[in-house]
Amino acid sequence: MKEGEKSLDPQLWHACAGGMVQMPSVNTKVFYFPQGHAEHAQSNVDFGDSFRIPPLILCRVGSVKFLADPETDEVFSKITLIPLRNSELENEDSDGFDGNASENSEKPSSFAKTLTQSDANNGGGFSVPRYCAETIFPRLDYSAEPPVQTVIAKDVHGEVIL
Template sequence: MSPPQPRRVDPKIWRACAGAAVQIPKLHSRVYYFPQGHLEHASPSHYLNPLLRSLPFVPCHVSSLDFLADPFSDEVFAKFLLTPLSQQPFPNDTTEARNEEEKDRENGVVSFSKILTPSDANNGGGFSVPRYCADSCFPPLDFRADPPVQLLSVADVHGVEWRFRHIYRGTPRRHLFTTGWSKFVNHKKLVAGDTVVFVKDSDGRVSVGIRRAARFAAAIETPQPPPAEREGFSRSATGRVTAEAVAAAAESAARNAPFEVVYYPRTGFADFVVSAEVVEESMKCAWVGGMRVKIAMETEDSSRMTWFQGTVSSACASENGPWRMLQASYHFL
């Protein structure tokens, strides 16, 4: 029997599940592909073969873009088809990208995420729903009832419907998922530290996504096969793609041939397909130690972005070009 295939996810739902800090370049936009960053998603080792060293970055055109969900772990990921750009000018046709941005603004979604506590992840217990999540993402309860309760139908990223009994009770009163929650925990293999993301679209439909707590591997670890080739899933922060896949992408880029890359959003890992505007603007700056910089980070509940202020401690391009040329220390503003 063939393994289950990744399912396409509505881009608005995908972005909510990935998190506000994740920036995905638009379809038909101009980007830079960094093989070094791609390799870091595949292996704990930062070793580069000679081919990758000769390609510190590659200007590309995003020829196709799919927003997908892993059939085993529920984690969202993106698949890019990148076409290397030769010396001729880039066709500056960004109408479709602008239209996508306008649609996203017009058809907004509301989302809320929660990192699971040991109590939430207890497969015999319930889920404590933050009040803001209940108020913003779920249909309103009838508070004239005693107790206020409803049966809530929620779709996961594969379109499978899950039913949860949502009740408002206790002293002090709080929102809870009771019946149906332990079945969800067992089936999705959730543990404390995983994150659930509830998303309400413009039509009031509610979806649920998952961000897995990452386990950062030691320097030497047996590589994990790709998701489509294994049963279950690995919590390793690396190994979603293979070093061979990175090498194949770099070989195609070196031949100016189109190539595919897969990107799993992961906290602590830098993007390796980056908007050309962002890269080119940063390269205009004469980076030196002592410069002040800021970085935006998503809050735990995905409700907003918070800022950290830092100072560049060193700025030195290496044989890998601009990749990781800056080192900075940060503190919360």
Template sequence: MELEKSLDPNLWHACAGSMVQIPPINSKVYYFPQGHAEHSLNSVDFPFSRQIPPLVLCRVDSVKFMADGETDEVYAKIMLTPLQNNEPDVGDDDGVSNGGCNNIEKKAASFAKTLTQSDANNGGGFSVPRYCAETIFPTLDYSADPPVQTVVAVDVHGQLWKFRHIYRGTPRRHLLTTGWSAFVNRKKLVAGDSVVFLRAENGGILVGIRRAKLGIGDGDCYGSLGFCGNSKGNGKVKPEEVLEAAKAASGGRKPFEVAYYPRTSGPEFCVKASAVNTAMKVPWCCGMRFKMAFETEDSSRISWFVGTISSVQVADPARWPDSPWRLLE
């Protein structure tokens, strides 16, 4: 059932959000077992029998861009090989040969919109923001009355969706009518979820979704506050997988695979080696001003969240960037 099919990296990134960065192939990263563990629903009991290092220098062997067959949630499968020199101050090289063969994909034009009540519930229509219609969709023939066309979009599974795109009403506005309702029903979208439209290099339209609440599986958790209610919101990764990865990272030199769900709330656990090394040199202390980028809902711009570090968690210095993140108000 679970096909190992990699999807369009541009669409993947559009669904993941522009803040998500995946390390390039052959670059060096630090793998944080504890950060990985926080992506698991259940707590991971690391065995005391073997010492698990807080961070392991690895090389990125391959990255597969995936999407959940059920929910369309995007995730990545990253293959890592532990490297010999595990000291933080070596291996600053990111391994990116500038003009190299690093699958440098052009950043495709994309637009995301959070669904309104009318988009999600009423009469099966979608109000298309002008910018989206003019930059993503094919150009309408405005001489027609009314201007109409069929927009064909491909989703993360390669499935085709046809939408009737019409420019009508007083004042004139862009709308998706026929086909939209089927899309909303099939994807189980509700007001608050987002839709991403993306124009590929070849002119084709891709469509992805970002859910407001990351649903727990397929269960009808909405409304009925069962045992699903007390989940922390992540929990996409099984504890066994974390244990297995951590063991592989600490012990041998053999490659291991980690699944990375960019839209869960947990900390990153694969961080560019150079970033870690830079950060380690900064003497974090109380009262220091801290600037953090985050994405606005409609991804139309990037805002900056400026906070102040209230305390430095000395207990586990290796956990950056986890710790500072948590300490911000």
């Protein structure tokens, strides 16, 4: 993998990408549209008349990498596609793309709070509902007075946010 292509946690990636994004699982079948891909290329792609490019190619997903742009933090993915031969097509079950795959996976627990001026002036601490404190955040350290929880926040690249 190239420098800057550190794969992200899939749950974090999906949280950043949004609920409308669905990704195929490894080994599922998908269609690849080469002419549509060429239309989005940065340079002019000419298929020419020397050979016929089919409008779609049935492929198996070989790998899925969840990535984020190091400059903008925009999430994207790299998917390896393996074209299937005609002989492979006849012997395969039709186990196409499962659009509900992400719905079946366990959803991460999350908590969101818009910080207020009083939170900012609280010496670096803020209050959360007890349920969230007990189920989402690290265990409360009762040996400290008052009891505290230390939360380490990381960005999409895994860097600690101070």
